[in-house]
Each structure stands twice: as C-alpha cells, then as structure tokens.
Amino acid sequence: MQLDSARLTALLAVIQHGSFERAARVLHVTPSAVSQRIARLEDELGLVLIARGMPCQATPHGERLARHAEAVALAERDTLDRLGVPAPDATRPVVRVAVNADSLATWFVDALSDLQSMRVDVVIDNEDHSADWLRRGEVMAAVTAQTHPVGGCDRRRLGRLRYRATAAPAFLAQHFADGVTAQALQAAPALSFNTLDRLQARWAAQYVAPVEPGLGHRLPSANAFVEAALAGVGWGLNPEALVADALSAGRLHELLADTPFDVPLDWHYVRRLETVMAPLTEAVTAAAARHLRAGTGAGAAVDSLL
Template identity: 50%
Template sequence: MLDYAQLATLAAVHRRGSFEHAAAALAITPSAVSQRIKALEERLGTLLVRRGQPCRATEPGLRLIRHLEEVALMETALAQDLPLATGDLPVLRIAVNADSLATWVLPALAAFPDMLFDLVIDDQDHSQDWLRRGEVAAAITGHPGPLQGCDTIPLGALRYRATASPDFMARWMPGGADAATLARAPAITFSDKDRLQRDWIFARTGARLTPPTHRLASSQGFVEAARLGMGWGMNPEALIADLLMQGELCDLSPDHPLDVPLYWQATRLGRRTLAPLTRAIRAAAAQVLIAPA
C-alpha cells in the first residue's frame, strides 16, 4: 500500500523545485519532506528525485505523480456520487497557454467555485507535454492529437494580429511590413518557445527570419509593450480590438491574421469527472475562438 502523504510530498518537490518550497506548500518542515522522500525511495528501491536546482522527479517518480493525479480524479468522481464530507476542495491541474488564459479560459473555470485549479502556463505547442507526462489532468494545446489515453476536442482557433504603435510603424516600417523591414524592426516574443512572430513572417513574406526581439512573458505586458512602441508582435485579436479601433495600435497587414487552432485534451480516466468542465471550456471557447471547420 502506497503512502499518499509521501506521494503528495514527491509531487510538491517536483512542482516547487526544492525541498524548502515543498515544505512551505505542505506546511511541514524541510526535514519532514526529506524523510518522506527518503522513506518512499527506500521502500521502492529506486531514486525518485534528482536533487539539484531545481529538483525534478525521475521517470519512476513521474509515474508515481501520475498515479497520484489519477487517484485524485477517482476520488473527485466518488465525492460526486457519495456524500463524503472531507472538507477539502478537489484540486485540478491543467496546462494552458497564457493567451487563452488572458482571453477566454477564466470564465469557464469560474463556473466551478467548489474546485481549486492549479494552472501550468506553457506555450500551446508544448502544453501537451505536461499531459503526456501525466503531470496534469487536461490541457489546452495546439496539437490535434491523438494522445494515448486522452480525449481530444477541437475548440476553434485563436486569431492573432501583427500589431505595433503608429510611431513604431512610422520609424521602422514607413512603407509597410515586408521581409526587409521585418528583418530589422524589433519584435516582441513571449519566450524562446514562442514561434508566432516567425510563423507570421513566413506566412506573410515567405522568408525565414529571426528578427531582433524583446522577451516579455506576459500577455497584458505584451500588448502594452506594443502600444508603447517597443516593438511589434502577434497579439490576440480579442485583447487588442479596442486599441485598434482607437488607433493606439496598427495592424501590420489587416488581410493577414494568424489563426492558431486549439484543442482540449483530457485523460479518459477522468472523463466523467471532467465532463462538466469540458462543457464549460467548449462554451467559453465558442464565445471567443473562430469555430473549427
């Protein structure tokens, strides 16, 4: 029989990156964290945590964390069927891209006041990796699947516009956006995983360019940086429609938006438990995303 307090400690170390941060999250001492991890490793006869900066679970450790997530889903389903007065709100871990979080996901989550959400923020091209490793129960991804053991539901496409301030356009692109100006003009990039700017340049010009860029990992900050003339970038249409109408942002090429398809992928093990949330996610997506073909 596995000790689920030890499994929860293992998950906390992996997610928080250190024994000290795991201790703070669990309201126990770092010594107690160390003792639990050591006891679990000794019992199973294998290394479960790679000590370092940050600490990360090994493959056997990840399998145990995945098991813990699966048990949590089953317990949530049981609580829906039986009057279990545990006093604890269930926690659901989901991977989601920052722009979806900033534009349409939160209303879906807000419809579930009796649930806690642990959101992992990652690029839509990489959020599926969290689900593949079993570290989340569901993910909003840019991958159509299939993913073993998971359901995949198309949600629609998030439309992006290449935007910059009028002053930026006057300085860097007075004759418009073409391969030559885009190669020189400063761009704004969310992170090293963000390919939207380069994808748009290729779709617009056919050129494979890597422009000089700011790195700014904030959806709202991204919009503000563009408004202030720091650079140009791909912003969700839903976030910038008013700024475009007010003339505070310009569309580099109004006839060339970039539509990014999104999918809801969730473990089949939790299909019944997640069904209400899946419906809410689909309804919220329908309000903002371009309907799937």
C-alpha cells in the same frame, strides 16, 4: 514497494500550501505529524522531496511524486463519482492543466467562474507545446494548438483564437517606412513568447514571405506583449481581444490592414478520468464557445485518440 497514501497526502498538502503548519491545518493533524509523514516517505525512498524554507517547495523528485499523488486522488474521485458517492468540499481534487498564456489572458478564466467540484492548477506554455506536458504525464488536460494524437486522451475542438499583427505608429514609421516587405520583417525586432514561439514567422509566411523576423524582446506574458507593442519596442501577434481598444484609438496599428491570423485550439484530457473531468471539460468548452471564433470542427463532440 507500496506508497503510503497518508504520506502522499501530506506531501501534496505541503507542496500546495507552502508550509507544514498550513498543511497540518488542512489535514486536521499537528505539524509534527505532517513532518513525520514526510520524513518517513523520504527515508523510504531515499530521496529529498521537500526543500524546507519559506515557502516549502518540492524538489524535482517531490514534484514528480506530487503529480502521481494528484493523479491517484483524481482517479479515486472518479471511482467514487461512478459509484454515486458525493465528495465533501474539503476533498475537492486538484486538476493540473497546461494552458497557453493568450488563452489564460482572454477566455480560460471564464471557465472557472462556476466550477465548484475541483480546483485547477495552471501551468503556462506556448500553444504549440502545451500538449507536451500531457504526453509527459505532468498534467491531466491541456489547451493546445496541436492536432497530433495524445495517447490515452480524448479531445474537444474549442474554436479559433484570432490574432492581429500590431505595432505602435512610431515603430511602424521607423521600421516599415517603405512597406512591410520581407527585408523589413527580417530587420525589425519581433517580440516572442519564448524560443519556441513561431507565431510571428507563421503570420509573415502567410501574408508576406517565409522569412525569420528580426530578434526582439522575449516576453512570456500576454499582457507584456501588448504593453511592449504600445511602448514601441517591437511588433508581435496579439490576441484581437487584447488590442481591440488600442487599435480603435490608434495607439496600435496592424502591420498590414485586415490580416487576421487564427489559431485553432483543442482541449485534450486523460480519457480514463472522463467522469471526474466532465465538469471542467464542459466549463472549458462553454467558455470557449463564448469567446473563440467558430471554425471547422469547433464545438464538435469528443474525438477518441489512441
């Protein structure tokens, strides 16, 4: 079976813009034409691809097909770039990337400031698991702390994101009155990004003891982490850049003085799309150089991963 490119383009436009009417304006056709293309694609596959509503949303099957359509568009753009054929602004490809929340809150947006050749669709996950999106073929690139090879991808080392274990003074007085001990860490509620977040446990193992910190609120947001620490409802590892002012003002304290925790970050991207991805790769590495701490291998040339 060969998928019709016009129907795939219509599907992607509806998902990206949330309605048949807005997709039609972008594609310079009528809403009826868009609806017919989607209907024929669904009939051809025997699957429902769009959940009609306000906004229209992709079904799981539609989401998978949309990722395929994005990959096809990006591969086509890569081929045209190699041929020296310029792309009009209206056909700027969408690049889906996985980024950890702390990078998004501290430095990644800076990489987008001068990026004109493409649009970026960011999905957020923990830095230890963002590369899994790449392995599943759901993104074209990822900022990740994983150093394991991702098949078919190349890698740039970015640098180290520095964290501080912080809490409000009243929280420290309540939970660590006798010091930051293994027992106290097991009892005090620690914030976490999700069930896979091991950052607090890794800090504890490095500076105190290999224990499981007490269970606290689960907050999948970098800014919410800081606000929760300020509110005194838990302790957690926060990016130094986000808590520097609060530490200076005394509104937050480190659990243990001068105990930074650095997480090395890499940029992984699909090798076969190297040419079309080059502007984003260069923008990401330049922004990382401005914001992250240099470390072993930071700023190094591309590593090929089989």
